[in-house]
Amino acid sequence: MRKAAVLFIVLFLLVLAACGGPAGGVGRAGAAGDAPGPPEASERAAGHEAAADAPGDIGDVPGNVDDLLADVDEVVHGAAGDRLIYHGLREVETASDLIVEAVAKGAVGQHVETRYSDAFGKEVPSSGHTKREIEVVRVHKGGAAAGDTLTLLESYYVWTREDGSVQLVTRSFLPPAVPGETYLLFLRHHEAFGGYWTVGDYQGRFSIPTTDVREKAEARTLRQADLGVYDHETAPYLLKVYYDAYDRYFRDPAARVPEEEQLRQRNERVKAVHDPDMTLERLKTLVPAGGTVEDAVRLLGDRYNREPGYATWEDVIRYDFTGDPDYRFLYDSMDADIFTVDHAGLESGKMRFQVFLFPDGDEVIRHAFIAYRGEDGRTRWLSMFPDGTVYDEAIGNP
Numbered sequence: 001m002r003k004a005a006v007l008f009i010v011l012f013l014l015v016l017a018a019c020g021g022p023a024g025g026v027g028r029a030g031a032a033g034d035a036p037g038p039p040e041a042s043e044r045a046a047g048h049e050a051a052a053d054a055p056g057d058i059g060d061v062p063g064n065v066d067d068l069l070a071d072v073d074e075v076v077h078g079a080a081g082d083r084l085i086y087h088g089l090r091e092v093e094t095a096s097d098l099i100v101e102a103v104a105k106g107a108v109g110q111h112v113e114t115r116y117s118d119a120f121g122k123e124v125p126s127s128g129h130t131k132r133e134i135e136v137v138r139v140h141k142g143g144a145a146a147g148d149t150l151t152l153l154e155s156y157y158v159w160t161r162e163d164g165s166v167q168l169v170t171r172s173f174l175p176p177a178v179p180g181e182t183y184l185l186f187l188r189h190h191e192a193f194g195g196y197w198t199v200g201d202y203q204g205r206f207s208i209p210t211t212d213v214r215e216k217a218e219a220r221t222l223r224q225a226d227l228g229v230y231d232h233e234t235a236p237y238l239l240k241v242y243y244d245a246y247d248r249y250f251r252d253p254a255a256r257v258p259e260e261e262q263l264r265q266r267n268e269r270v271k272a273v274h275d276p277d278m279t280l281e282r283l284k285t286l287v288p289a290g291g292t293v294e295d296a297v298r299l300l301g302d303r304y305n306r307e308p309g310y311a312t313w314e315d316v317i318r319y320d321f322t323g324d325p326d327y328r329f330l331y332d333s334m335d336a337d338i339f340t341v342d343h344a345g346l347e348s349g350k351m352r353f354q355v356f357l358f359p360d361g362d363e364v365i366r367h368a369f370i371a372y373r374g375e376d377g378r379t380r381w382l383s384m385f386p387d388g389t390v391y392d393e394a395i396g397n398p
Contacts, residue, residue, distance in 0.1 A: 065107035065130055068158045069176055073165040077230070078127070085236050086200045087310070088335050089244035095199045096186040098142035101208070101249075102150070104177040105133035110157045111193070128157030128169070131195055132177055134185070140249065142187075151195030152177065152185070173202040173229045182208045184249055202229050203241045209250050217246045220307075223314075240310040240335070259334055267330045271303040272320040280372055280382075283321070283353055289368040290386030293317065293359050300355065307338040309358075319355040327351065341381075341395075346373045371395075 086092045093099065112128035136148045144150065154177065156170035168176070177183065186204035187196035198204030207228055209217060216222045220243065225231045227242055247256060257265075288295040297304075300319055309316035316339045320329050327350040329342040345351030354371040370382040374394065381395040 065110055065158050066179060068160065068166050069107075069168065071166050072158065072168045074167050075230075076167050076169045078169060078171045083201055086203055086241065087237055089241050089248065092186050092199050092203050092241055092245075093141070095188060096141060096204070097189045098144050098150075098187040098196065099140040099185070100136045100142070100144055100150075100187065101138040101140075101182060101184050102134040102136045102152075103182050104152070104179050105135060105149075106179055107132045107176075108151070112157050112159075125157070125159060125169070127171070129193070130154045130156055130158070130176070131193075134177075134183075137182065150187075152187075153190060153193055153195040153197045155197075155201065173235055174198070174205055175228065175230065177205070184208065184245065200241075202235050202238055206242060206245055209246065214250070217243065217250075222308075237310045239308040240337075244334075263331065263334055266334065267328075269305070270320075270328050270330060271305055272322045272328050273301060273303050274322050274325040276323075278321055278353065280353065280370070283355065283370060284382070284384070284390075287355055287357070287368045287370065287384060289365055289384040291365055293357070293363040293365065296357055296365065305338060309339045310337045314358060314360060317357040317359065319353075319357075320351060321353040321355070322350060323352045324350040329354075341371045341379060343379050346371065346379050347377065349373075 084095075086095065108131050110128055110130040112125050114123040115126040116122070117124045130153075132152045132154055134150050134152045136144050136146055136150060138146060154174075155172035156168055156176060159167045159169055161167065184206045185196075186199040188199050188204075189196055207213075213222070213226055216226060222239060222242065224235055224238055227238060229235050229238065286299045288299060296317065303319070305318045305320070306315050308314070318338055320342070322328070322345075327345065329345055329351060339356060341354060342351045346354075352372070356369040356371070357365050358367040360366050366386065368384040370384070372380055372382070374380040376394075378394045381391075381393055383389075383391040383393075
């Protein structure tokens with residue numbers, strides 16, 4: 001099931017990017033070159049003069065990064081690079097050298113690298129990171145102790161242009177850590193830079209939840225914007241990792257529900273539609289790509305499943321149209337994504353169609369997909385878009 005989910009998630013994200021989806025996506029957050037001109041090499045990182053210790057490398061730049069962060073005029077989002085994206089908390093924990101709760105302290109400097117620009121005829125900054133001290137208050141994994149001071153590496157640097165404007169140039173989905181705020185951190189050591197990166201970037205740093213976030217986490221109604229990431233980025237698996245982290249690290253132990261019971265409760269909520277008269281042609285006329293969730297309920301009924309999709313920051317709505325009135329497509333684990341095609345059910349005839357709807361924040365359906373069994377016995381994937389574009393292709397088992 002997971003392999004199928006990953007296949008379709010990748011397909012969905014590629015289609016989303018091709019069809020003018022939100023800025024960013026997996027491994028990218030809008031190129032820094034899209035900003036109005038790169039910072040000049042003669043300008044100062046963090047407001048300080050810095051002699052290059054090697055060609056193309058401004059090097060370690062001490063300075064008042066936190067002071068400049070308060071005066072940032074523009075945030076420039078650079079390519080995220082070869083970032084790993086983890087599918088669940090266990091993977092994040094396994095990749096972590098340390099898991100700690102720590103208080104963010106002051107930034108102690110930044111490192112900026114440059115490249116030669118033919119267009120400008122000089123060195124311009126190309127990448128960099130900021131070093132920030134954190135004080136450990138609790139250790140969940142690794143060789144640290146409460147009271148230790150560690151160096152957190154953050155994937156941004158601050159640049160002051162010749163006109164005095166201040167840019168925050170970032171490769172991270174996370175805004176800078178806030179001094180004085182306590183975070184749960186999943187950390188991986190980087191010996192060359194002498195500090196720790198957060199594992200999976202946005203998957204490795206979570207603020208201690210406020211009352212509002214706790215209430216939403218308990219109700220499973222969180223949105224990406226509640227978790228302190230840049231709101232224009234697509235952060236795959238953020239909600240999945242956060243819910244697991246919340247249950248394990250933030251939830252009152254007395255209120256924790258065993259995973260087996262969580263799975264039982266989740267499967268109890270699974271709904272299906274048994275309509276022997278439904279045909280693919282009729283279904284295509286009913287699925288309201290470009291319409292609203294209210295339209296979908298009016299046309300398809302209210303027996304749908306709705307959860308956050310692990311590869312998106314929005315909810316996924318799934319209608320299961322069954323051939324067997326007693327059949328339901330149940331989850332095999334809490335890691336199973338709602339955005340998963342029931343190949344076995346479709347091949348056996350127990351499942352006739354699955355409809356996946358992707359509403360945006362205004363409850364407008366921006367994409368719709370229908371999974372069904374083709375005449376050749378293979379699962380097929382009908383992709384429908386608001387502009388009327390439809391793609392029909394084989395995606396499943398022969």
